Amino acid sequence: KQEVTQIPAALSVPEGENLVLNCSFTDSAIYNLQWFRQDPGKGLTSLLLIQSSQREQTSGRLNASLDKSSGRSTLYIAASQPGDSATYLCAVFSSNTGKLIFGQGTTLQVKP
Amino acid sequence: NAGVTQTPKFRVLKTGQSMTLLCAQDMNHEYMYWYRQDPGMGLRLIHYSVGEGTTAKGEVPDGYNVSRLKKQNFLLGLESAAPSQTSVYFCASSYSKTSGNPYEQYFGPGTRLTVT
Numbered sequence: 001k002q003e004v005t006q007i008p009a010a011l012s013v014p015e016g017e018n019l020v021l022n023c024s025f026t027d028s029a030i031y032n033l034q035w036f037r038q039d040p041g042k043g044l045t046s047l048l049l050i051q052s053s054q055r056e057q058t059s060g061r062l063n064a065s066l067d068k069s070s071g072r073s074t075l076y077i078a079a080s081q082p083g084d085s086a087t088y089l090c091a092v093f094s095s096n097t098g099k100l101i102f103g104q105g106t107t108l109q110v111k112p
Numbered sequence: 113n114a115g116v117t118q119t120p121k122f123r124v125l126k127t128g129q130s131m132t133l134l135c136a137q138d139m140n141h142e143y144m145y146w147y148r149q150d151p152g153m154g155l156r157l158i159h160y161s162v163g164e165g166t167t168a169k170g171e172v173p174d175g176y177n178v179s180r181l182k183k184q185n186f187l188l189g190l191e192s193a194a195p196s197q198t199s200v201y202f203c204a205s206s207y208s209k210t211s212g213n214p215y216e217q218y219f220g221p222g223t224r225l226t227v228t
Contacts, residue, residue, distance in 0.1 A: 031215050032215055032216070034216065034217070036219075041222075041224075042221060042222070043116075043202060043219045043220055043221040043222050044202065044204075044219040045219075046216065046217070046218065046219075049216050089154075089155070091155075093215040099157055099160075099170070099171075100145075100157070100215075100217055102154045102155040103154065104152070104154045105154070
């Protein structure tokens, strides 16, 4: 059974720091991995999607990497800003189940 | 494009009442999904549909029914609401045959349901 774990559960950093959020999954049979952002009381916004054949994707200050063999992904946020404060969710699309499996999320607070 | 929309945004029900949540998408997506999000449990799949007229059970289907009579709409029904169904419900869609990644999901803003 595919399980997705995100560490840490919460993170607080001063503005301007570079930071890394971690995601691990137990079954390497995935089609892709998707990183989402969720603001309090809001829906999920897709940030980056990495295909299983790719190693990384970049969008602005965000860079996501994927190591399928070790079952790990990281989301790197450069020069963090208070507006980056949100919960970040990692999800893998499992080849075996055909479903998107979510981690519990990392809640990020960037202090001015 | 409005993307994925959900109605209503908020609802309070009494135990035993019924209601229907509506999800609509304007991206011509084939697949649609209903999730619930609970503290400490993450997002869990309730039901999904891979095309008009078809539905399938997800991880937590009990107490819910769905229908996909039109491609753009996916309805989630609660026949007899229970306090355990207090949650935030999200609809998502994916896969256009003409464009995009078939497995990239787009989410609606959510419906916050409280059952007393």
